[in-house]
Amino acid sequence: MTQAPTSHPYRSHHCNALRREDAGRTVRLAGWVYRKRDQKHQVFVDLRDHHGVTQLVFDEGAGELVERARELRAESVVFVEGTVALREKGNPKLDTGDVEVVVSRLTIDSIAAELPIQVAIPKGESDRDGEELRLRYRFLDLRRERLHRNIVLRDAVIRAMRDHMHAEGFVEFHTPILTNSSPEGARDYLVPSRVHPGKFFALPQAPQQWKQLLMCSGYDRYFQIAPCFRDEDARADRAPGEFYQLDLEMAFATQDDVFGVVERLYQKLPAVVASPDRPAKKIAHFPFPRLQYWDVIDRFGSDKPDLRFGLELTDVTDALRGTGFGLFADAIASGGRVKALRLPGLGKDGKGAARRLEKAVKEKGYGGLPHLFFKAGPGGAGLEADGSLKKALTADEAARVAQATGAAADDLVCFGFGTRLAAAKVLGEVRLLVGREQGLADPDVLSFCFVTDYPFYELDDEGKVAFSHNPFSMPQGGLEALNGLDPLEIRAFQYDIVCNGIELSSGAVRNHRPDIMYRAFELAGYSQADVDREFGHMIAAFRFGAPPHAGMAPGVDRTIMILLDEPNIREVVAFPKNQRCQDLLVNAPSEVRPKQLEELHIRIVHPAS
RNA sequence: GCCUCCGUGGGGGAGCAGAGUCCCCGCCACCCUGUCACGGUGGAGACCGCGGGUGCGAAUCCCGCCGGAGGCGCCA
Numbered sequence: 001m002t003q004a005p006t007s008h009p010y011r012s013h014h015c016n017a018l019r020r021e022d023a024g025r026t027v028r029l030a031g032w033v034y035r036k037r038d039q040k041h042q043v044f045v046d047l048r049d050h051h052g053v054t055q056l057v058f059d060e061g062a063g064e065l066v067e068r069a070r071e072l073r074a075e076s077v078v079f080v081e082g083t084v085a086l087r088e089k090g091n092p093k094l095d096t097g098d099v100e101v102v103v104s105r106l107t108i109d110s111i112a113a114e115l116p117i118q119v120a121i122p123k124g125e126s127d128r129d130g131e132e133l134r135l136r137y138r139f140l141d142l143r144r145e146r147l148h149r150n151i152v153l154r155d156a157v158i159r160a161m162r163d164h165m166h167a168e169g170f171v172e173f174h175t176p177i178l179t180n181s182s183p184e185g186a187r188d189y190l191v192p193s194r195v196h197p198g199k200f201f202a203l204p205q206a207p208q209q210w211k212q213l214l215m216c217s218g219y220d221r222y223f224q225i226a227p228c229f230r231d232e233d234a235r236a237d238r239a240p241g242e243f244y245q246l247d248l249e250m251a252f253a254t255q256d257d258v259f260g261v262v263e264r265l266y267q268k269l270p271a272v273v274a275s276p277d278r279p280a281k282k283i284a285h286f287p288f289p290r291l292q293y294w295d296v297i298d299r300f301g302s303d304k305p306d307l308r309f310g311l312e313l314t315d316v317t318d319a320l321r322g323t324g325f326g327l328f329a330d331a332i333a334s335g336g337r338v339k340a341l342r343l344p345g346l347g348k349d350g351k352g353a354a355r356r357l358e359k360a361v362k363e364k365g366y367g368g369l370p371h372l373f374f375k376a377g378p379g380g381a382g383l384e385a386d387g388s389l390k391k392a393l394t395a396d397e398a399a400r401v402a403q404a405t406g407a408a409a410d411d412l413v414c415f416g417f418g419t420r421l422a423a424a425k426v427l428g429e430v431r432l433l434v435g436r437e438q439g440l441a442d443p444d445v446l447s448f449c450f451v452t453d454y455p456f457y458e459l460d461d462e463g464k465v466a467f468s469h470n471p472f473s474m475p476q477g478g479l480e481a482l483n484g485l486d487p488l489e490i491r492a493f494q495y496d497i498v499c500n501g502i503e504l505s506s507g508a509v510r511n512h513r514p515d516i517m518y519r520a521f522e523l524a525g526y527s528q529a530d531v532d533r534e535f536g537h538m539i540a541a542f543r544f545g546a547p548p549h550a551g552m553a554p555g556v557d558r559t560i561m562i563l564l565d566e567p568n569i570r571e572v573v574a575f576p577k578n579q580r581c582q583d584l585l586v587n588a589p590s591e592v593r594p595k596q597l598e599e600l601h602i603r604i605v606h607p608a609s
Numbered sequence: 610g611c612c613u614c615c616g617u618g619g620g621g622g623a624g625c626a627g628a629g630u631c632c633c634c635g636c637c638a639c640c641c642u643g644u645c646a647c648g649g650u651g652g653a654g655a656c657c658g659c660g661g662g663u664g665c666g667a668a669u670c671c672c673g674c675c676g677g678a679g680g681c682g683c684c685a
Contacts, residue, residue, distance in 0.1 A: 365611090
């Protein structure tokens with residue numbers, strides 16, 4: 001930028017620099033051969049670099065240059081010198097479309113071999129080739145317009161995050177990558193110690209303990225674009241192995257202080273990735289709604305609700321109390337619920353929709369999807385129910401369901417039953433499926449919310465009281481609640497931020513008081529000695545004056561994914577791993593030399609089979 | 610660990626029991642002096658993922674394996 005343009009050995013301008021007013025100048029450009037249009041006596045080449053595309057012309061007047069231009073291979077790197085000329089008819093698709101460079105000198109610097117995947121996307125095709133090839137030749141994939149832009153926008157988002165955090169008074173830290181395994185959470189990645197035979201570092205699943213220690217060290221506001229390592233299986237929105245969080249923590253702060261910092265950040269981000277061809281997404285509600293955990297479960301059947309559309313669930317437990325239908329009666333008798341989801345118009349084609357939804361729900365591991373569909377009664381008066389529960393429920397019960405859900409003719413009503421959570425969750429899946437099928441969610445809207453008041457404890461598989469989320473979060477009501485309430489009634493200062501049905505982060509007001517910590521663990525069946533053994537360093541820090549503190553850690557990759565409307569997290573990561581956590585470009589993981597293992601005091605035992 | 614879907618020239622797709630597989634892009638050769646996701650003519654390139662089975666006949670149906678993706682489990 002500070003370089004005098006004409007003195008640079010490779011180029012005087014980049015490929016998105018030349019404009020109408022540059023006509024007549026002698027320039028030098030460098031870049032990749034993007035597209036070539038060969039007319040024998042005249043060759044047009046679109047030259048591409050990071051910044052854009054400029055058209056080159058090789059004309060007969062230039063003699064053997066035209067011949068050499070005809071031989072150019074797509075994606076070769078070339079340097080050219082020439083004169084900027086105005087084009088009679090410009091190309092409005094290019095920023096440089098008013099001009100072209102009439103080439104007088106051509107240097108072919110790096111010849112490209114035949115390409116395994118095409119960088120210039122052919123007519124009518126997409127750039128979504130087979131994932132395996134895209135990952136193996138990621139350097140080519142990254143040249144393509146969409147992915148190249150995604151990675152640049154990722155930089156813009158991360159820079160906006162840093163700017164925002166600094167503006168809010170946060171200090172950026174680095175915390176150790178070689179650290180300790182912690183007993184909770186996902187599987188760890190382990191790194192063997194050469195110096196200490198038989199001992200291992202663990203890569204951090206998150207810098208959780210470090211940031212809390214920094215709070216105890218008096219830094220007030222911490223943040224980090226933090227790499228996190230978890231040995232867990234992939235999903236479309238979850239990278240295997242490693243990913244990044246905007247990790248933040250605040251001392252002397254309440255839950256609302258954390259929410260404020262985060263929602264002010266997310267308010268800015270849509271504009272950061274906007275461009276003329278990509279208008280900024282609209283934020284549905286600001287400030288972001290604060291919704292309680294049980295409220296979103298009851299209404300949307302999920303703790304990460306997509307709030308861009310309605311289709312809320314109805315509780316029909318009271319409407320069906322006393323039913324003779326065994327499954328519902330059992331659920332109600334054991335303190336559970338029966339929930340209903342009204343799907344307008346989906347009863348029109350009889351069983352079709354219900355059967356399709358039931359199949360989808362079964363693939364997710366649910367038992368089934370009892371349902372009713374309603375049609376107008378004889379002579380158009382009243383409603384008649386049909387469907388899998390027609391015989392199981394009385395006409396009166398069906399009518400009460402219609403009343404409770406507001407169901408009308410042609411509507412389908414699906415049911416969930418069991419515990420409060422189970423009854424709602426299956427319908428939450430159905431809600432998402434129907435929302436997707438019918439395009440109910442506006443893709444140009446970001447509907448954020450904070451989900452608050454998670455239960456502190458839940459019953460585990462064996463019916464014992466266990467932490468339901470993060471054991472280091474503060475129970476609401478503190479020690480009094482732990483001593484006075486039914487553990488299952490206690491709520492945590494534990495929260496998530498959710499956008500369009502995707503969980504961006506969870507966070508918590510931390511438990512910084514050893515007395516409350518010991519008691520909280522005691523109720524979950526851990527002795528004081530257990531706590532001291534596993535978390536002694538945290539307790540130690542808390543025993544010498546710890547400020548109340550709270551934080552959060554929104555996923556960076558997921559955030560960018562949502563902002564850019566990408567369905568898969570690999571589309572916003574430069575060098576992602578595949579579903580099985582392999583890097584196909586560098587062939588990792590791979591075997592290592594026997595000598596290396598020996599130094600690390602490690603012997604491989606291959607699995608049987 | 611489990612479930613679902615998908616593997617067809619270099620890339621993308623169609624064909625889903627019956628003729629010599631087909632189409633678009635790319636590649637090679639030739640033609641074309643204003644193209645611009647150029648156009649035209651010709652050509653090369655495929656063990657239809659691998660192995661087994663059923664059939665007169667398999668890219669197509671069945672079984673197993675391998676590979677990829679999505680999901681469940683898992684993700685304090």
